[in-house]
Amino acid sequence: MAKDKKLVESITSMDVDFAQWYTDVVKKAELCDYASVKGCMVIKPAGYAIWENIQKELDSRFKETGVENVYMPLFIPESLLEKEKDHVEGFAPEVAWVTHGGLDPLQERLCVRPTSETLFCDFYAKDIHSYRDLPKVYNQWCSVVRWEKTTRPFLRSREFLWQEGHTAHATAEEAEERTIQMLNLYADFCEEVLAIPVVRGQKTDKEKFAGAEATYTIESLMHDGKALQSGTSHNFGDGFARAFDIQYAAKDNSLQYVHQTSWGMTTRMIGAIIMVHGDDNGLVLPPRIAPTQVVIVPVQMQKEGVLDKAFEIKAALKGFKVKVDDTDKSPGWKFSESEMRGIPVRVEIGPRDMVNNEAVLVRRDTHEKITVSLDNIAEEVEKLLDTIQHDMLEKARAHRDAHTYVATDLDSFVDTVNNKPGFVKAMWCGCQECEDKIKELTAATSRCMPFEQEQLSDKCVCCGKPATKMVYWGRAY
Amino acid sequence: MAKDKKLVESITSMDVDFAQWYTDVVKKAELCDYASVKGCMVIKPAGYAIWENIQKELDSRFKETGVENVYMPLFIPESLLEKEKDHVEGFAPEVAWVTHGGLDPLQERLCVRPTSETLFCDFYAKDIHSYRDLPKVYNQWCSVVRWEKTTRPFLRSREFLWQEGHTAHATAEEAEERTIQMLNLYADFCEEVLAIPVVRGQKTDKEKFAGAEATYTIESLMHDGKALQSGTSHNFGDGFARAFDIQYAAKDNSLQYVHQTSWGMTTRMIGAIIMVHGDDNGLVLPPRIAPTQVVIVPVQMQKEGVLDKAFEIKAALKGFKVKVDDTDKSPGWKFSESEMRGIPVRVEIGPRDMVNNEAVLVRRDTHEKITVSLDNIAEEVEKLLDTIQHDMLEKARAHRDAHTYVATDLDSFVDTVNNKPGFVKAMWCGCQECEDKIKELTAATSRCMPFEQEQLSDKCVCCGKPATKMVYWGRAY
Numbered sequence: 001m002a003k004d005k006k007l008v009e010s011i012t013s014m015d016v017d018f019a020q021w022y023t024d025v026v027k028k029a030e031l032c033d034y035a036s037v038k039g040c041m042v043i044k045p046a047g048y049a050i051w052e053n054i055q056k057e058l059d060s061r062f063k064e065t066g067v068e069n070v071y072m073p074l075f076i077p078e079s080l081l082e083k084e085k086d087h088v089e090g091f092a093p094e095v096a097w098v099t100h101g102g103l104d105p106l107q108e109r110l111c112v113r114p115t116s117e118t119l120f121c122d123f124y125a126k127d128i129h130s131y132r133d134l135p136k137v138y139n140q141w142c143s144v145v146r147w148e149k150t151t152r153p154f155l156r157s158r159e160f161l162w163q164e165g166h167t168a169h170a171t172a173e174e175a176e177e178r179t180i181q182m183l184n185l186y187a188d189f190c191e192e193v194l195a196i197p198v199v200r201g202q203k204t205d206k207e208k209f210a211g212a213e214a215t216y217t218i219e220s221l222m223h224d225g226k227a228l229q230s231g232t233s234h235n236f237g238d239g240f241a242r243a244f245d246i247q248y249a250a251k252d253n254s255l256q257y258v259h260q261t262s263w264g265m266t267t268r269m270i271g272a273i274i275m276v277h278g279d280d281n282g283l284v285l286p287p288r289i290a291p292t293q294v295v296i297v298p299v300q301m302q303k304e305g306v307l308d309k310a311f312e313i314k315a316a317l318k319g320f321k322v323k324v325d326d327t328d329k330s331p332g333w334k335f336s337e338s339e340m341r342g343i344p345v346r347v348e349i350g351p352r353d354m355v356n357n358e359a360v361l362v363r364r365d366t367h368e369k370i371t372v373s374l375d376n377i378a379e380e381v382e383k384l385l386d387t388i389q390h391d392m393l394e395k396a397r398a399h400r401d402a403h404t405y406v407a408t409d410l411d412s413f414v415d416t417v418n419n420k421p422g423f424v425k426a427m428w429c430g431c432q433e434c435e436d437k438i439k440e441l442t443a444a445t446s447r448c449m450p451f452e453q454e455q456l457s458d459k460c461v462c463c464g465k466p467a468t469k470m471v472y473w474g475r476a477y
Numbered sequence: 478m479a480k481d482k483k484l485v486e487s488i489t490s491m492d493v494d495f496a497q498w499y500t501d502v503v504k505k506a507e508l509c510d511y512a513s514v515k516g517c518m519v520i521k522p523a524g525y526a527i528w529e530n531i532q533k534e535l536d537s538r539f540k541e542t543g544v545e546n547v548y549m550p551l552f553i554p555e556s557l558l559e560k561e562k563d564h565v566e567g568f569a570p571e572v573a574w575v576t577h578g579g580l581d582p583l584q585e586r587l588c589v590r591p592t593s594e595t596l597f598c599d600f601y602a603k604d605i606h607s608y609r610d611l612p613k614v615y616n617q618w619c620s621v622v623r624w625e626k627t628t629r630p631f632l633r634s635r636e637f638l639w640q641e642g643h644t645a646h647a648t649a650e651e652a653e654e655r656t657i658q659m660l661n662l663y664a665d666f667c668e669e670v671l672a673i674p675v676v677r678g679q680k681t682d683k684e685k686f687a688g689a690e691a692t693y694t695i696e697s698l699m700h701d702g703k704a705l706q707s708g709t710s711h712n713f714g715d716g717f718a719r720a721f722d723i724q725y726a727a728k729d730n731s732l733q734y735v736h737q738t739s740w741g742m743t744t745r746m747i748g749a750i751i752m753v754h755g756d757d758n759g760l761v762l763p764p765r766i767a768p769t770q771v772v773i774v775p776v777q778m779q780k781e782g783v784l785d786k787a788f789e790i791k792a793a794l795k796g797f798k799v800k801v802d803d804t805d806k807s808p809g810w811k812f813s814e815s816e817m818r819g820i821p822v823r824v825e826i827g828p829r830d831m832v833n834n835e836a837v838l839v840r841r842d843t844h845e846k847i848t849v850s851l852d853n854i855a856e857e858v859e860k861l862l863d864t865i866q867h868d869m870l871e872k873a874r875a876h877r878d879a880h881t882y883v884a885t886d887l888d889s890f891v892d893t894v895n896n897k898p899g900f901v902k903a904m905w906c907g908c909q910e911c912e913d914k915i916k917e918l919t920a921a922t923s924r925c926m927p928f929e930q931e932q933l934s935d936k937c938v939c940c941g942k943p944a945t946k947m948v949y950w951g952r953a954y
Contacts (some may be wrong), residue, residue, distance in 0.1 A: 049546070143548075
């Protein structure tokens with residue numbers, strides 16, 4: 001039994017040291033590993049399978065809205081990156097530079113894309129001529145590089161995987177509509193598939209994307225009360241179009257600048273899944289994103305018929321993602337391992353269950369055990385997976401709501417941030433000085449100005465001047 | 478009508494200038510475009526959709542054999558690349574080097590992966606301890622960079638997309654088995670899905686992969702008689718394991734080196750599809766890889782009921798990938814465009830067809846027109862797509878066979894290569910001097926030593942010494 005427990009015992013408790021708990025789960029659930037290249041990660045099969053499911057689901061939702069996938073080059077010539085002033089200022093300090101190709105120095109150095117606005121703009125400038133060429137609703141799945149100083153698996157690494165959508169439209173209205181549409185798509189995906197509730201809103205000018213007119217964001221709350229920016233959607237207006245000269249002939253033959261957007265979601269969402277749903281036994285995966293939804297563990301596997309029955313159950317569960325654990329490990333070890341890996345439902349089947357024509361279903365999220373008849377195990381599993389998906393979202397929402405506070409003066413704001421990890425809702429006058437001051441005092445940043453505004457008071461929580469917006473604040477990953 | 482034909486007329490005939498024809502098709506079918514970064518390409522929606530279908534089909538075939546997907550870093554530290562002597566010699570002259578991260582020079586320069594053997598080895602050295610950890614059958618989908626001097630869209634570019642499988646096994650036999658298994662998987666995929674017949678065989682030592690013990694290849698023949706290496710599978714033996722110290726404890730507790738393989742297929746297969754199947758009207762796509770299998774073109778679209786009928790037909794064809802072209806272009810333009818894009822079947826429906834309860838199906842590969850009743854159009858389309866898929870493979874095979882020659886002496890060998898583009902089968906003594914001499918004389922290289930050997934003569938076609946192998950030779954892309 002000592003051996004059976006080893007896997008679990010080696011995890012730090014999340015209440016003792018959340019950061020260490022996170023690292024332990026990443027490692028013990030075999031999601032990713034550090035690479036020899038500082039700040040880069042190896043995404044292992046269990047982690048990559050989650051990313052593949054995220055890709056499959058997002059990609060199909062994208063395509064339903066008319067998105068087409070493309071692939072742009074990995075490299076951006078320095079002169080191209082420099083074309084939009086705000087953009088280059090935002091990204092140049094954190095890009096990797098290629099200076100040699102083969103044995104020869106390059107005439108112009110190339111950066112490894114940190115994001116691809118400039119490449120899409122360069123392409124659109126050549127490819128868009130007439131209103132008939134619009135809209136362009138392109139997306140790519142790729143990796144990007146940002147030379148971060150401190151890194152954490154999935155949350156912040158020098159290379160990460162993502163998708164980046166880049167669109168061009170005839171009118172400002174259409175661009176704004178697409179920006180909001182994609183933000184809502186991300187939000188629905190997070191809630192419906194990842195069981196992660198989000199706050200939808202707009203970034204302040206200080207926090208918006210380099211080069212954007214407006215950045216919209218979804219913000220989620222991790223178990224430790226820290227916020228995570230989970231997806232962003234940017235409206236560029238015609239700023240990039242003017243910098244890159246992307247014009248089209250309108251129906252009346254006048255030359256017009258296009259209006260652009262971009263939007264992205266990354267592998268950091270795997271970090272969000274871990275930190276929203278995980279517990280001291282390891283990962284807890286929502287059924288809709290779990291690479292394995294059901295693991296069947298035969299108990300007393302050596303007894304006649306047990307293993308056959310396990311595979312019979314697997315056959316009965318076709319349509320779900322099911323594995324039979326028929327390795328020579330002990331059942332106790334298998335139980336721990338399936339919990340560590342976050343598999344939503346475990347089916348235990350042994351000789352006694354067989355006599356009763358039953359099996360035991362164990363919920364990963366609540367540890368609840370449910371004895372069911374083998375005659376209708378498929379219906380029971382289906383029902384249970386739906387219940388788990390639903391309950392995980394509600395549990396995460398309840399946690400988020402219980403850790404969302406209101407502050408109407410600066411003292412209580414500082415006190416809340418320091419003593420009650422979570423979101424703080426507070427009014428703001430709209431000036432950056434107050435944002436800067438709050439960050440300096442508390443290390444909390446403005447997460448977003450939520451679409452659902454509330455009038456908590458009429459004064460800025462920081463300076464006391466008239467408030468213009470309610471803002472979600474919080475310390476963030 | 479002049480306008481209708483413009484799209485087609487602007488393509489160079491393949492018999493006049495095959496290289497220009499290829500470039501024209503790539504451009505007019507909107508598969509890809511040159512990027513601002515020299516030698517890199519933008520893969521446009523029509524090209525990327527083909528790649529997505531290749532990925533989907535290959536990935537599912539991989540997974541059926543137990544392959545798991547992972548993701549390794551984009552960068553390789555110089556010291557890591559240098560660990561295996563042959564490998565670094567093969568790749569160092571053609572890699573891109575990152576020397577700066579943000580504003581600071583790097584302590585050690587990093588190359589952008591040209592292939593990831595060294596990264597997988599570095600990971601396996603840390604991750605493999607016992608025979609229980611074997612086999613590792615990992616794959617990744619990513620882009621790689623090789624600083625080529627001359628480039629052509631899809632066929633040779635500085636960055637391309639591919640998958641690279643990397644496996645580690647307990648025994649030499651198991652590694653060899655996996656190497657051959659993956660080669661056969663590639664061959665079956667090419668023939669069954671891309672309708673491209675291939676020759677399966679082994680590369681000579683001169684042509685094998687840098688660091689491999691044996692390289693297996695599938696070679697296909699393009700319409701112009703030039704060969705294209707279409708997929709390779711390498712057996713590394715324990716060479717990399719020794720260089721990277723990848724050892725495992727065997728059942729008897731002895732320490733053993735693992736045996737490794739790698740295998741890859743790339744976006745150059747899109748070039749192969751173009752050059753094997755295309756004609757003077759543009760691209761011709763095999764139904765199983767076509768992003769759109771059927772285009773429905775309403776004729777006299779303004780007449781009442783025509784457009785409705787077109788969408789009715791689309792609804793009847795559910796299960797296929799179907800588009801209705803309801804743009805305001807003329808039918809003639811739409812016909813040309815659907816041919817340029819290579820859509821396997823065109824359905825023409827107009828008022829007269831409706832009176833007769835009929836539609837006209839037009840095959841892209843043969844231009845044959847078939848009138849069918851609307852009552853059983855789904856069955857007819859299904860049958861026709863199967864026929865096209867079958868016929869395209871047979872046509873390509875007949876072309877390949879008609880352009881495969883035999884030479885038993887050097888004069889006829891040189892004459893054949895110079896005057897009859899295609900494969901030349903000839904006996905070889907096994908020494909590199911003869912390979913070098915043949916290449917110098919004819920620019921033809923040894924493509925492979927096919928698994929299906931024939932005894933054409935008992936003397937080397939070049940030096941006249943005793944022959945050991947029959948070899949396929951040819952000029953290649």
